[in-house]
Amino acid sequence: MTQQVPSTEPELGGVRNFRDVGGLPTVDGRRVAPGRLFRSGHLAHATDEDAAFLGSLGLHTIFDFRNAADIRLEGQDVELPGVRNVNIPLSDPAHGTEFWKMVRDGGLDELRSLLADGKGEQRMINSYREIIRDRTTEHSRMLHALAEDSVPALMHCAAGKDRAGLSIAVTLLAVGVERDAIVADYMESNAQHRRYRVRRTSSDAQAYSPEVLELLNPLFGTRPEYLTTAMDTVEETWGSVDNYLAQGLGVTPETRERLRERLLD
Numbered sequence: 001m002t003q004q005v006p007s008t009e010p011e012l013g014g015v016r017n018f019r020d021v022g023g024l025p026t027v028d029g030r031r032v033a034p035g036r037l038f039r040s041g042h043l044a045h046a047t048d049e050d051a052a053f054l055g056s057l058g059l060h061t062i063f064d065f066r067n068a069a070d071i072r073l074e075g076q077d078v079e080l081p082g083v084r085n086v087n088i089p090l091s092d093p094a095h096g097t098e099f100w101k102m103v104r105d106g107g108l109d110e111l112r113s114l115l116a117d118g119k120g121e122q123r124m125i126n127s128y129r130e131i132i133r134d135r136t137t138e139h140s141r142m143l144h145a146l147a148e149d150s151v152p153a154l155m156h157c158a159a160g161k162d163r164a165g166l167s168i169a170v171t172l173l174a175v176g177v178e179r180d181a182i183v184a185d186y187m188e189s190n191a192q193h194r195r196y197r198v199r200r201t202s203s204d205a206q207a208y209s210p211e212v213l214e215l216l217n218p219l220f221g222t223r224p225e226y227l228t229t230a231m232d233t234v235e236e237t238w239g240s241v242d243n244y245l246a247q248g249l250g251v252t253p254e255t256r257e258r259l260r261e262r263l264l265d
Helices: 048-055 068-074 096-105 108-115 119-134 136-148 163-174 179-190 210-220 224-238 241-248 253-263
Strands: 037-040 061-064 084-087 153-156
Touching: 037 163, 061 136, 068 096, 096 108, 096 210, 108 119, 108 210, 119 163, 119 210, 119 224, 136 163, 136 241, 136 253, 153 163, 163 179, 163 224, 163 241, 163 253, 179 224, 224 241
Parallel strands: 037 153, 061 084, 061 153
Antiparallel strands: none
């Protein structure tokens, strides 16, 4: 059966994985307000209709977490009048140029060597852990910008699930969203109509064989253990979310309160 896009979700022609994060519950009984925080894949292929829809959201800032390799591959985001674009490159979940070359050109033997027997999953788990541990400066910059003047905001990377997913998760942790709700929102990126389309250089059947697609699947899907590993890394490295925000990201209680004022009902 073909999975249908929910009627409440806009059907965008050139932007994958778009959604409003509004409605997620916090531990103290509040909710993320609708129309404040959005997430998606890249905007480089947005149609005129997509751009008109995005322009209607009243966005203040678009946070683009892609690196130079991503932008060379897909292109720059479309420009939306009156919207500030902030590029904060994060580590590519599968190591940038090397990864994209493998995805596009890798033969079956190479893919087996790099990704079979759980190596694809472990690659992703390791990258999530590294982003949380090593990219504190970038996530601090993002949270301070949100607290200051950047809402409504849209966060995206290439597929909108890994670097954007982690940045959304960090933001939601900062305002007290329930952990299970953060994971559930993250897993929405696994819906077929939201997933990034794998593009291979060769068009023959072998390039898209079931085995090739199965080997690549851990890189292009979401799995709960990817995000839970990231959140466990917060606890293991800093002891608690509060310590991570205060010590790791330099976010004061006053800044967290401003974030709650901007993002919660």
